Amino acid sequence: MSKTPGSASTLARTIINKYPDIESKPLVGNKVELVVPPEMIRDIVSMIDEEVSDALPESLFGVDLTEDKYEVIYIFWSHEGKMLVQLRVSLEGETPEIETVSDIFPGLDWHERETHELYGINFKNHPDLRLLLLPDELEGKFPMRKSFLTDRSRMDETGLARPKPRPKPGGESS
């Protein structure tokens, strides 16, 4: 990896010098992944905001790893440095919590709202955690969690008629 200013590895080193708890993992190309403890997310995101003048908040989303384990992934892109920084935060518990970063990057406001309604990850101090995409009856159901079943077992909730059982082979014709 190159060591020119604006390269992803230089940024990772600057961040690790200040916060030694962070682990970094190079990805293919001028890209780096940082594994961030949940309580430090605001420090790291504001540091990216200061160090990278044209950081674009590209994406934020949750991943359900089952057994009450979750990950939140933040992706930032810089056009000038042509680099990508991916932050990975591991969360645990029935109702995982993490601090909001929507005041540092307003573009992540709706991403946090979406992750909250789909995964039940609570973003503390977020100004507006109303439902974004879901209809009201799915509030608190967290449909993107793996425990949210989408098979026939939840047919009653839909109000649709149950499919007729198939005739047994060799049985009476209907």
Add this chain to the structure above:
Amino acid sequence: MSPDILDESSVIWFGPQHVSAHGWAAKLTIVGDYIVECDPNAGYFHRSAEKCLEFRNFRQGSMILERICMMEAFLAEYPYIAAVEKIVDLEVPERAKIMRTIMMEFNRIHSLQFWWGQFAGELGLFVMLLWPWVDREYSLDAFEELTGSRHTVSYATPGGVKYDFTPKFLAKMETALKLVKDRMPVFNDMLAGSPTFRLRTEGVGHYTAKQALKWGLSGPNIKACGIPMDLRKDDPDPNLAYDLIDWEVPVINNEEHPGESDAFDRLLQRFKEIETSLDIIEKLLPILPEGPIIDPKARSKTNRLPEGEGYGRVEGTRGVTSVWLKTMAKAQTPWRAKIRGPCFASYYSLKHIVPGARFADFPAIFGSLDPYPGWWDR
């Protein structure tokens, strides 16, 4: 804002029944005819594409993506394929790389033709709504000739492309592109040269490059501010052909307000985008080599993917379009697929751009951002 001003305010819902609000609604708080607050609402098109992707295999997944934004189907399906190709090692033939790129640029032109009509229609220029849409039919005919479908094309597939170019298709593409080239000056006169149109767009929907970056805007919306941020140049996908030729990133730098853009700048930016796409197609067609169009092992290799994570990105018509894919070992379907639509950011940014504008300027502001509801609802 003092509270007594808000005493005289009224609340208006713009959409979802409004003709130009195609599948979305914004709650506007209005004092006089000035908008003081805008609260965009999402969710009218939400069909949980990300959950659906968890139940489709790696060759089917891209077909869900192209249904999210049918105007740019070739571009919309590609990030998923790019993400799959990051996880599994496939050798995409040179011919397929160039064919993919040509079709993506052709699709970009088609999508911008659609946008011309839509934007002008929203501002009341009905003739300009119909003319580009008539031309667009020729592009759709060419898509149909190649893939058998006008909108849901499913052309690219992990490892290559599905259908080879035929002489009949090439002739149809030439007709469509020639029409675009011939009519560009006419449309330029009708929109950019029209005093009425300039009055309605100049100085409307103003933002700076710094603001746009913070909101997450990308694509033409940020290039209109003078920042040449373009993934085709910055982070070219190894399985596309953008680095084989020499081309320039289209960018507008308005001398009157450098580093900022208004609705008119964004219109000019999209004219430039078409010119660049025409240029790229013209340079790629002569270097199209003969050979296979798909990796022969693509089918067996994509049945089950190794455990891994891939991030596929492409510069869509509307901005950075990406899919983040996580796979578990020996699974036939992805564990998690996150779709990042470019319009998620541009729709959100209405909240910041619109307050202070006049009610009549509202269609000019959202039209110039080119929002498509499928991208934020998914």
